[in-house]
Amino acid sequence: MELLSSTTPYSSLQFQSATDDFLRAVVAGPKALEEFSQKWSALQKGFSLATAESKLTQQTISMAAVTANDISILGQSFVDLQVQASSIEASLRAESEAILSNFFGSDSKKPNSRLSKPSLQSPRHPTSTPISNALANMLPQENGRGTISMTESAQSSSDPNPLPEFIEHAYKFFVANIFNPYPTREEKQAIVDQSNTGRVTVNSLTNWFTNARRRCGWADILKRRCDGDREEMVDLAKRVFVQPDPKRPVDERVIAEFMEMKENAESMYERNTRVSSWIDELDD
DNA sequence: CTCTGTAATTATCGTG
């Protein structure tokens, strides 16, 4: 609240400095990113509201979109690096597990042992580094409320997350690619590789993405605004989330629809990542 | 491959 104070609600200046802030935060590390994330969220939230009330000039809107684009691209690049790194780590771990299981013989596929399976070492957190978490939490965001942030809310010990292993990675991809939530086969495979402990398949991931597009409202906009034309939809979404096209400005109402859609996607993520009551029954 | 419709399953909430 105090962030976007008083008189001038939105100047393009705020958006301009955001890019610099972001870069500084990336360099400074996860904690700074977290901070930036909150500022950025607040900024977007306010922007969203102002948009709804048509209080912004086209110029400010453009500036906002351009900044969002910059941040999105930069953030995406970092996320990609993280994803690749963890993918490599995953295959290395898989390899060493294979080797170990040769030693101990047996135990290659065990359908229902989900809780056990202490793998080799890292109790949890194999593929999620602080940076990638912070980035993925914040990437194209708004929604200032405490997103997952493993850093504080669920600290140390048991960091649960017994959900289907893929959803964390899938959601991150989804939110980070909200302007084009259609992973290629390779990208799906990468997500599966990162999360797989046995039963996650590319096919189920494909289903998940289809359902996710439907649930967050992407499918709805696709049908209503683009007559089911996916190319057109992605092009439109890019003009909203990535880079505005001065020659083809997007109607404010459409922008609002996309913002809402993105919010839905993010709240799905929250819903599914938060630790809930039942976890209490797990310990001891 | 994706989209829509839908069945099956699971989690959550209000009530007696």
Added chain:
DNA sequence: CACGATAATTACAGAG
């Protein structure tokens, strides 16, 4: 606590 209603998810079939 157990129940029934409701919401959310996942998987699948049929069509394009």
